[in-house]
Amino acid sequence: MQDRYDPQAVERDAQAFWQAHGSFRSTEPKAGEPAGPKFYCLSMFPYPSGKLHMGHVRNYTIGDVLTRYYRMRGYNVLQPMGWDAFGLPAENAAMANRVPPAKWTYDNIAYMKAQLRSLGFALDWERELATCRPEYYRWNQWLFTRLFRKGLAYKKTGVVNWDPVDQTVLANEQVIDGRGWRTGAPVEKREIPMYFLRITAYAEELLGALDHLPGWPEQVKLMQKNWIGRSEGVRVGFPYELENRRQVLWVFTTRADTLMGATFCAVAAEHPIASFASRKNPQLKAFVEECRRGPTMEADLAQIEKKGMPTGLYATHPLSGEQIPIWVANYVLMGYGEGAVMAVPAHDERDFEFALKYGLPIRPVIRHPLGDGVPAPWKPEYAEYGVCINSGPYDGLAYQDAVDRIANDLNAKNLGEKQVQWRLRDWGISRQRYWGCPIPIVHCPHCGDVPVPDEQLPVVLPEDLVPDGTGNPLAKLPAFYETDCPSCGRAARRETDTMDTFVDSSWYFARFACPGSDAAMVDARASYWMPVDQYIGGIEHAILHLLYSRFFQRVMRDEGLMPGVSEPFTNLLTQGMVLAESYYLDTPEGRREWINPAEVIVQRDSKGRILSAKTAEGKEVTYDGIGTMSKSKNNGVDPQALIDRYGADTARFFTIFASPPTNTLEWSDEGVEGSYRFLRRLWDFGFRFSRAECAAAFDRKIRYQVHAELKKANDDIERQKFNTVASACMKILNALEALPEWDATSKEGLSILLRMLAPIAPHLCHQLWRELGFGEDVMRAPWPEPDPAALAQDEVQYVVQVNGRTRGSVSVPAGSSEEQTASLAISAVSKYIADKPVRRKIVIPGRLVNLVI
RNA sequence: GCCCGGAUGGCGAAAUGGGUAGCCGCAGGGGACUUAAAAUCCCCAGGCCGCAAGGCCGUGCUGGUUCGAAUCCAGCUCCGGGCACCA
16 A cells, blocks of 8 residues: 555545445335435535535535445435526626626536535435526426415515616615615615415414424524514504595504503505505605615614604594504514504503604503503513503403403404414515526416416526626517417416525425436435435525425425425534635725635734734735625635645545534634644554554553544434544544554554544545455445443542542542442542541542532 | 524633533644654643642633532623525
């Protein structure tokens, strides 16, 4: 064998072996054929942005460690890979380079695929898919038409960001400080017709099923619960008159017990009442206009100054009959609930501040821990539950009784009933963009919206267009949109909106199970592989992608595909984000030019604080803190340099060793060197072993260390703490190097170490396993188990504490009683006890004795 | 603003159910080998006081529970993720 570790040669040979043996091809067992239990291991597929970034390397290395581990454990493992290939960056690149998004995307896929191959991932490439291929997205379209016929897909208006100069819809990301990113024009809100998927029809099931997902992190389940947001409350009607006709303003409240304290109502700027009232009121009209120019994003909306204006209309309080004013307020959202709220200033913080600002009455109706009054400033206690006061017939009732009685009384007047309200909203999937899956609808002047029939699917997206930033090029292409109505045959217009790319990624996991299925979205093979046993991806997907996938799995189930499979992912590992620092230069035009951290020279003080940051040319740059690696901040670290220099195994080992998978990882190039050193040291050890004569005996102490590390590593790998598994590999090598001579411990230890390390650094372990004569293929070797005999000990070390302070340690023969252990402990620390009586002896078996004096 | 996380040496981290805080590494210091460099090997290393023996302090902050708290509880601070058109 080679005396020096040459990662390029080792990796080339190992990859050639896997290729020649089809080592990672996965097959469904044929009838009667023996197969281990199946294990479907899936990492979130990448967007082909150009090059792999560190987050990809981390994600796919974690998935590969699990894949190879379960293979060695004897499972029938599937690990596929594909491309989330539609999306906005391709259009941006197209505009910048005058290249069609399709070409840019396919080029990126080719490059990134080569990178993935060079990392040696155990992927079944025969199942590769790209969502921008018609054979994939035709099934998006097929499913959409099914949902459309069932009423689970429907059309209504939705709010978008509108750039008045480019005459185009902007993504949230393209709105910077309220202005269009290319034009700098103030962005307006615009309501346009869109298609929605009725995810709310599954809200109850999506929520309830979270309690039966033990393999998901509590954190993610909690986020999803709060996002779905089930609340029980009362729908309350406030009658009012509009042009002499009786109308009812409906609101939803979870605090119906405070209804007697409602002193006004507030509606969203888009509410019909607001439009009606502003017709005769120019000031109100101006205010509604102002709200219209405001932000669409909830994060921005929640932080703007709360403003309002009276409509001049009054509503009748449904129980007291009192007339209360109706206001328009910028904090009421049209998209949530009824687009209107009842305001109880005494017991709601936002209403309290609004009432103070505009001099509206504040009427306390709940006894709270601080008393009956609600003097300013606001105190959180005002919002706590308590018995009703100043509430007429409801005085003295506690929360639940009050809600029940009030709901009953409202019901009797036809002005309310109990209601379950969801925070979750239906999913708007229409995008006014080119590079996406066409929505399969034809708009016919006679027949309305007609879904494209199955035999005309797919509606193929032309791949040669170049967008110019002024709207969707499909809408300018008669060859695309001019068509005949599938229903009546007369001239009609094809829908030119495309689907949200989250649709593509909501079912790809099922498609991997049955590549080439051209008669159905998924075939019977999906029922073998699904659900995914282990899904791995970034925590940033904790809500949207994972919730949409859970929704789609149920929709597919209800279409008769994969019967009985409701949850797509049995176990979920949310890896932490890879973070990096970001720096920018202020350009003369007042924009920020983001400088890659690799090109910034930073000087730090002894505590690591930044003293100065400059470009290579000496220009001062501004430090913008640490955050997720993103294209927009140009702070991505390219892993390729690392792979070229040290090889894939070092890159893999380092990403695993650096921190536990769920931690965020602040990237630094330092530290990689140590991983390389370890692999080289292991190779050297193997080389020397290959030429050594081994004695037959075991070194009992070192053998104990090896098996103790193995035992811990086996626990850790099941707990998905892979960093300590990597650490255990290092400790075993340290122990083996400390052996005074080559003996049976060396051989057994190496065979354990190579198998333990194989999932993390597969190339090197593959090669050493063969060179040292352990076998043909380490991936087919059994996973090592510790030998109980090696772990048996005659004596146990106890820590001795006095009053909780560590004062020494003592060696106790195995099997000693607590009394014997305690007396040994007392003699070990006698100088700390002197003549004071020992009042309490706490003995923790196998660990510690605490003496209380 | 709301929801969810996190914080341990100069740095990444370890400590599996409350039981020796800092394993394993990185960076650093000292030494060996070498004409030299690289590579490799050995030693040191949380902070403060001390020649040493040893002592005191120490897991973001302030309190609490406990024989014993990085770990549990309450209240904060700062950082990260998400907030529905980035993916």
